[in-house]
Amino acid sequence: MSESNLEYEFEFDVRLPKDLEIGTATSSWQIEGSVDSRGSSIWDDFAKVPGAIKGGITGEPAVDHINRVEEDLDLLKWLGVDAYRFSVSWPRVIPGGTGEVSQEGLGFYDKLVDGLLARGIKPAVTIYHWDLPSTLQAAGGWPVRETAERYADYVEVLANKLGDRVDRWATHNEPWVAAYLGHAAGWHAPGIKDDAKALAAAYHLMYSHGLGVERLRAAGAKNVGIALNLIPTFADTPSAEAAAHHIHLLQNQFWLDLLAGKGVNAELMAATSHITDWSFVNEADLPLIAAPIDWIGENYYSVTRTTDVNLGGEGGNGQDTHAFPGIPDTAFAPRPPVTNMGWEIYPAGLTYVLEMIAQNLPGVPIWVTENGASVTDVVDGNKVIDPVRTHYIRAHIAALLDARKAGVDVRGYYAWSLMDNIEWAEGIDQRFGIVRVDPVTLERIPKNSALWLREAIQERNQRA
Numbered sequence: 001m002s003e004s005n006l007e008y009e010f011e012f013d014v015r016l017p018k019d020l021e022i023g024t025a026t027s028s029w030q031i032e033g034s035v036d037s038r039g040s041s042i043w044d045d046f047a048k049v050p051g052a053i054k055g056g057i058t059g060e061p062a063v064d065h066i067n068r069v070e071e072d073l074d075l076l077k078w079l080g081v082d083a084y085r086f087s088v089s090w091p092r093v094i095p096g097g098t099g100e101v102s103q104e105g106l107g108f109y110d111k112l113v114d115g116l117l118a119r120g121i122k123p124a125v126t127i128y129h130w131d132l133p134s135t136l137q138a139a140g141g142w143p144v145r146e147t148a149e150r151y152a153d154y155v156e157v158l159a160n161k162l163g164d165r166v167d168r169w170a171t172h173n174e175p176w177v178a179a180y181l182g183h184a185a186g187w188h189a190p191g192i193k194d195d196a197k198a199l200a201a202a203y204h205l206m207y208s209h210g211l212g213v214e215r216l217r218a219a220g221a222k223n224v225g226i227a228l229n230l231i232p233t234f235a236d237t238p239s240a241e242a243a244a245h246h247i248h249l250l251q252n253q254f255w256l257d258l259l260a261g262k263g264v265n266a267e268l269m270a271a272t273s274h275i276t277d278w279s280f281v282n283e284a285d286l287p288l289i290a291a292p293i294d295w296i297g298e299n300y301y302s303v304t305r306t307t308d309v310n311l312g313g314e315g316g317n318g319q320d321t322h323a324f325p326g327i328p329d330t331a332f333a334p335r336p337p338v339t340n341m342g343w344e345i346y347p348a349g350l351t352y353v354l355e356m357i358a359q360n361l362p363g364v365p366i367w368v369t370e371n372g373a374s375v376t377d378v379v380d381g382n383k384v385i386d387p388v389r390t391h392y393i394r395a396h397i398a399a400l401l402d403a404r405k406a407g408v409d410v411r412g413y414y415a416w417s418l419m420d421n422i423e424w425a426e427g428i429d430q431r432f433g434i435v436r437v438d439p440v441t442l443e444r445i446p447k448n449s450a451l452w453l454r455e456a457i458q459e460r461n462q463r464a
């Protein structure tokens with residue numbers, strides 16, 4: 001999609017409030033590289049499957065963050081962000097998934113945390129952003145309960161080492177994606193297409209969240225939460241309403257209900273009873289999963305619109321009925337403008353989803369832990385021109401502020417992503433960075449969107 005049809009004017013002026021924490025986010029497998037200095041993950045295995053990742057991209061060199069960490073820290077300092085959200089690679093810390101800890105691997109994150117603090121930036125850690133150790137996949141992966149117990153041991157290692165300095169912890173990033181793109185649609189690692197396993201994975205991810213919260217708190221860690229990708233889902237036609245509702249249950253209500261102490265959503269269990277008997281649910285886990293969290297993260301990019309099958313909507317990336325076990329026949333119909341991912345740009349959806357979270361989890365402060373767009377950048381000398389991304393970010397901050405006006409307690413906004421990186425199965429063609437990474441030299445060049453964010457932060461800091 002060319003930029004031209006995305007050009008549109010915004011009739012507002014966004015000024016960052018003093019009490020909104022501004023950050024950027026990344027994840028380990030997408031940026032680190034240095035694969036040989038850690039254990040293997042399911043994404044390394046997936047990358048070996050012909051055709052699984054576009055362009056045959058692997059985790060090496062990614063954007064070589066392991067070797068360029070000082071430069072990347074300086075970039076964050078230059079940007080002026082309050083916080084940086086990164087994820088820890090489990091197989092870098094515990095190469096075999098369980099057992100021996102790599103002091104070198106753990107030491108990398110220890111220095112990263114210190115490097116952030118030395119620059120006045122708050123470290124926000126995501127414990128699991130999809131790179132499960134291969135050994136644990138061989139033992140059954142997330143469809144089996146024991147994986148959650150291995151995860152809890154990994155959490156304890158991190159909490160003991162970093163708990164005194166990390167500002168904010170997320171047990172998981174988007175468990176919906178790990179469960180359903182990984183085990184139902186099979187587009188993501190581990191590339192399984194088995195609806196029953198996907199539902200079990202979703203539950204065990206949340207069980208592991210509960211265990212993780214417990215271990216974090218036991219180690220004295222503060223600000224413990226989780227980052228979800230709840231998506232407003234609307235039906236374009238009355239006959240597509242059942243599909244929209246089914247998506248809502250899988251994508252939103254399942255996670256919110258478990259966190260709110262309402263257990264596994266009964267309607268979803270009934271609607272998927274032909275797929276699984278849900279016997280993997282242990283009632284005794286539910287209070288643990290619902291232990292109050294200090295904050296919740298929302299990663300927001302777009303909305304989902306269902307329509308009649310015969311209207312033949314194509315859907316954006318990730319909008320595939322195979323990702324939704326038990327869904328009635330439907331098609332997806334994103335409305336223009338869309339990004340290069342085919343995702344509809346719909347800032348009002350952010351306001352909507354923030355209100356939805358507040359209704360389901362009253363009293364839990366919300367951080368927008370990811371928001372951003374893959375659009376085509378124009379490189380002109382040392383400038384990188386990306387007006388649509390800048391507009392996108394501004395429009396979504398404005399939508400966040402609308403939710404605040406409606407009384408929702410939103411405390412942070414993190415742009416995805418600090419820099420261009422591996423967009424999972426999409427390889428390196430989809431570029432979400434506010435900083436460009438040259439695909440050949442890996443040189444970092446701030447895009448105009450980064451310049452805008454930097455100026456907006458400076459203006460905020462100077463304001464009385």
Ligand code: BGC
Nearest residue numbers: 027173174177299370416423
């Ligand atoms: C994920 C990121 C990903 C981004 C864009 C989120 O689903 O947390 O890892 O790169 O969206 O697809």
